[in-house]
Amino acid sequence: MASGISSQCSKVTQISELTNSQPTGLEGLSVELETVLGEIKTLQISQKASIQSLQRTYKEHSAVMIEQMRGNLNTYIDECDNNSVGTSGGNEQYLKEEMCRSVLSIVNEFDNITAKELNEMKDEVISIKGSVTSSIHKCTNVHNDLSQFHEIVQKIGDHKQLCLIASIKCKHIIQQALTLLGKSGKAFDVQSNTKHNVRIPSDSGECFITGICVLPDGQVLIVDSKNQKVKLLNQQYQVVSHWDVNARPVAICLITPSEVAVAVNTSKIHEVQFITVNQGKLVPGRKFQLQHECTGIAHHYEDLFVTSGQELYKYSLNGKLICRLYQDRLAYLPVYKCAVSPTGDRLYITSYWNKLLTLARDGTLLATYTDPALRWPRGLHVTPAGQVLVCGWQSNTVLQVGWEGQSKLTTLATKEDGVRWPWPVCYCSTTSSIIVGLDLNDNILVFRVE
CATH class of the missing domain: 1.10.287 (Helix Hairpins)
Known part of the structure; x- marks a missing residue:
């Protein structure tokens, strides 16, 4: 009993010391x-x-x-x-x-x-x-x-x-x-990782995964650029359906709980194709043509953001060009992928020169983050809580950057974890997992996080 009272007194003393030693704030x-x-x-x-x-x-x-x-x-x-x-x-x-x-x-x-x-x-x-x-x-x-x-x-x-x-x-x-507000400062902690084969018999060669999108029910859509397919994976990451694209798909984003937009880009074809997931099948819908190349795509409510390799544009969902938000012609392919914060007040774009740029909604540059571990950053994703994920393609690294776009929070995965030429990255809330697609590889990597 005396020991218990002594312990309680000690705790009270610690709290008292803490409050007396710190400013009220x-x-x-x-x-x-x-x-x-x-x-x-x-x-x-x-x-x-x-x-x-x-x-x-x-x-x-x-x-x-x-x-x-x-x-x-x-x-x-x-x-x-x-x-x-x-x-x-x-x-x-x-x-x-x-x-x-x-x-x-x-x-x-x-x-x-x-x-x-x-x-x-x-x-x-x-x-x-x-x-x-x-x-x-x-x-x-x-x-x-x-x-x-x-x-x-x-x-x-x-x-x-x-x-x-x-x-x-x-x-x-x-x-x-x-x-x-999409300003979560929580850094992910990787618990485990697995790999899953996404090649199917009709593929003409190795998979080249350039886009990943997760539906609210946990199903995953991946863009296989080399085989010109959009593939639907179940929650066990098995391919259950696919749709053959008429040209090279390069990126994908969620529009509604059952609809996605796919950026299609070749030397002659630049378009956005909408696809609906209906009872485990992929059903193509409307599409619209672009007057420029498209390397990345993101969506927030009725606005569609598209990167061309040198610019960032904003479109309506029916294909009307609203404005050009950002342009930088001083470097080769400086505007590659794009993502939007949950509240839509910040835009993120990647540059080949080890950079992540953070823009205001009107395109004003807010922050620039440079890191050798982001050499040729290609994968970019913002979670529903505002956590920013970005892949360094040549550095074989997946990083988490603060929502302000000014500092690194943690290194999530490297070459030692099986990351080899990472391209797209996406977070799945259903399974608390980060999914990474690879360049010329039949596997995707899944990292369970907390």
């Missing part, structure tokens, strides 16, 4: 809370604006499609009127019947194709809206918690013990807020 804590509160509020406003923009885009696209159908009908009716001049009797009746058949055909085509596309778009809008609404709800809860702590901190005064307790409690809620 009350002012700094209050400032940090105010800063995070402001950023959470800004994120809420941005997310609500994104929902409104998404719904507006859908309505505008629907109106264009309906107007196009009306135009087709009016054009055909005008042609029929012109052709009916000078006709009578049986010929006139024949023209009327032919016109009815053609009008019916146009309407049926609208029902079968356009209406289907509109319904698919509507489902996508509902899905994205649900995801964003859920995020807004989380932001609201965190904002309320932060506000309560902020009020408490302002009332503590000079009480050092209470300040320490408040700091400990605030640290957790602030970390939650930073995660929502």
Whole structure:
């Protein structure tokens, strides 16, 4: 009993010494809370604006499609009127019947194709809206918690013990807020790694994996550039389906929980192809052409970001070029891959010259990170918590860089771990794994992390 009391007294003494030896940090804590509160509020406003923009885009696209159908009908009716001049009797009746058949055909085509596309778009809008609404709800809860702590901190005064307790409690809620803001500073810790063969009998040669994308249910899509295929892997990383691309696919990104966009690039073909995963099958959908090469692709709500090798462009999902965000023609292939932070306020691009660039949403350069371990960085990915992963192709290294894009947090894998010419990298939340694709190798590497 005496030993237990002595132990408790020792703990009390340690806490007392800790609080007496450290400054209260009350002012700094209050400032940090105010800063995070402001950023959470800004994120809420941005997310609500994104929902409104998404719904507006859908309505505008629907109106264009309906107007196009009306135009087709009016054009055909005008042609029929012109052709009916000078006709009578049986010929006139024949023209009327032919016109009815053609009008019916146009309407049926609208029902079968356009209406289907509109319904698919509507489902996508509902899905994205649900995801964003859920995020807004989380932001609201965190904002309320932060506000309560902020009020408490302002009332503590000079009480050092209470300040320490408040700091400990605030640290957790602030970390939650930073995660929502895509500013997680947590470094991954690799627990184990495995390799999985992704070659299939119809492949003409060794796999050349240039893109990886993970669906919310844990299924994985990989881009096999050399064999011109997009392959669907199950949660055990076995190929269960594939789709043959008409040209060389180079990158891939998630659009909705069941749809991805694939960047296709050859000397003559530069396009974005959309593919839907439907009951374990890959179904090609709409696509649009680009007037420049495409080396990388990323998506955030209704914005599509595409790198050309020398520029970073922003497109709408229907293929409309919005603007050129970044350009640097001073080096060979300086703008290779791109990624977007979870909140969309930061863009990341890789340069062949050992660099990772961090840009603001408008393309303003915020930070440059240079590292010999990033020699020829090709793989680039941002996790849902904002952790930045990047591969050094020639240095055979996978790094995690801070969300600010200014410093390395940790080296995740090297040549000793089997990393040889790494190209794409992607994080899977379902399995807490980092997946790495390799250049001219039939295997992908999977690193389990905490």
